[in-house]
Amino acid sequence: MVELDWCLRMILAAICGDFIGFERKTKAKNAGIRTHALIALGAAMAMLVSKYGFFDLLKITHENWAVDPSRIAAQVISGIGFLGAGTILNRHNQVIDGLTTAAGI
Template structure:
């Protein structure tokens, strides 16, 4: 197998980790359950899984395997299923309270996984712009929400 293809997959994973790290840094600054390293690893793992799937399809050593096919959406499903467990671990309900925390962090982990998938498929511009959008949601919109008077709903700001 051509090692340059493997380096391309590694480059895509590095970009996914960089972009995931940007989102994770914002979560880290807010002291959320999943921060910088977690987001980096989720983005990188997603990109690596997608890239590995593409490498396997082009690997001529597997030509003897009859009818080897790959549905790219299956790779995406696998990434999302794995990330769901991590996201669920960041969501906590406080006893005796209706407040649930960690939903935004779980959503940011999902977003980083999707960004990683984009990097794995080499949609680098789309991944970068999606990261910018995620950061806008996590920073600018959160800033606006803090300035809007609360309606007394304890679950309204779930962070």
């Protein structure tokens, strides 16, 4: 039953990414449906692994270990920030392009 909940969360994240990507595609912007759906799905999957993936190790190893689920979450946020920063382009004629794409990601 728990696995069904995790799958529903990932599907919901992908659907939310689809909505954002569809809105961007209708305005003929970069990073459309597939990009936003994959980023949302990957972020949701990493969060689920971060939150629920390591509690079974506590039973096997030591009972006094502490699991910090925020460590993977912090790296996901940093990685998505780098993806967003990579979409911002500064052209030679001083025109900056890709700010809304970076904000969307």
